[in-house]
């Protein structure tokens with residue numbers, strides 16, 4: 001037995017040396033960055049998280065474009081508006097692919113969908129989904145009607161609390177989920193329903209998982225982490241919710257299939273079923289029932305948590321900055337009055353309210369580090385060559401806090417979106433939905449929900465902190481969307 005130990009140690013030493021040399025060779029072809037440790041890369045200095053503030057701070061040492069190693073995977077991080085814009089907008093086609101991490105692959109299996117797919121399948125699914133959502137209601141009154149209905153429900157639910165401290169998040173999540181469910185399934189849910197609760201918990205848990213240390217560890221060491229799934233609370237929870245959500249949506253599809261008839265589609269599922277029928281026999285078609293399930297799951301997960309979190313930040317800032325809340329209400333009262341039916345077009349006549357919503361999204365920067373992209377060909381960014389297949393992380397937060405783009409980046413300041421006469425002005429560095437070829441597919445839907453729900457709530461209530469509470473934690477919790485810590489506020493009828 002004894003001679004075995006030196007042999008084993010020798011093999012380990014050879015393996016470590018081989019890995020080290022391989023990483024050093026790869027590093028020469030990538031933008032510079034901190035030296036990675038064997039096996040864990042830079043995870044220790046990152047505290048196992050891709051935190052937007054940490055990534056921005058590192059730019060002062062390594063420049064706006066640098067490489068980090070998550071385990072043995074290199075990721076090129078982009079900071080500042082110019083670098084982020086170059087990748088997302090100017091060279092959009094060069095960075096159109098999506099890398100798929102180990103944690104995601106184990107969750108979603110082999111389905112393509114939109115969010116995590118690339119190439120032909122992504123193009124087909126994205127184009128079809130965009131067109132279908134548009135046909136079903138975007139830009140028409142159907143979507144707005146469903147949002148207004150949810151706004152009335154929210155107002156009623158808040159009013160029933162009689163100004164007592166409430167956590168608004170579960171109410172907001174329920175309303176947003178119902179708007180999305182109406183588009184996808186053709187009906188909303190009763191919020192007291194167990195199925196509905198599963199829907200809320202599912203989209204929330206999936207959103208939260210991505211920001212955790214577990215997700216980073218899973219991606220760095222998939223072979224070690226996968227067998228540990230059953231004992232790791234967070235991964236297990238995400239998995240359980242993923243399966244529940246999948247079963248729930250599969251059931252919705254099955255219900256549609258039972259009484260599906262060709263003709264005018266009632267919702268997204270009907271439209272997709274018709275598309276599967278239409279493309280039968282076409283060898284280039286990616287419209288399958290497996291893909292339908294995946295696309296619907298993604299629309300739900302990508303849309304529900306993000307939109308809820310955006311609205312949650314908006315209410316939080318309104319209690320934090322009561323003078324701004326008053327100014328919004330003054331504009332709503334003067335321009336709309338109490339009985340006007342609020343619609344998306346109204347944002348054009350409500351420049352201050354519109355600016356507050358934009359500033360909320362800039363200041364909270366809930367997309368934080370965006371979603372990873374991958375280069376489709378040999379290319380470059382900010383003059384640095386990058387080969388095909390490199391993973392890119394655009395730090396959207398860094399564009400939203402770029403001192404060259406914003407007058408007071410670290411201050412909540414709606415004037416960032418107003419000219420000197422109080423007219424609304426858009427800003428190129430405003431990127432909550434990202435930009436370019438992979439820009440958020442639900443941008444219009446999210447903007448419509450945010451505007452109608454926010455304006456309706458602020459017209460109906462004055463929001464304030466419960467008595468004795470001095471302030472609210474404004475730090476975000478990292479996830480698919482960076483959410484505020486749970487908080488309580490009072491909704492006082494106006």
Ligand code: HEM
Pocket residue numbers: 114115116126180298299300302303304306307310366367370371372432433434435437438439440441442443445446
């Ligand atoms: C405030 C709400 C929302 C925010 C901040 C947001 C943000 C984002 C961001 C940053 C991306 C990544 C884009 C990129 O890869 O560069 C994205 C992608 C996506 N979003 Fe949203 N989103 C929101 C709401 C929605 C809604 C309501 C839906 C649909 C119901 C949706 C569906 C999607 C889909 C399908 C993608 C993947 C697009 C692709 O890979 O081609 N999102 N979103």
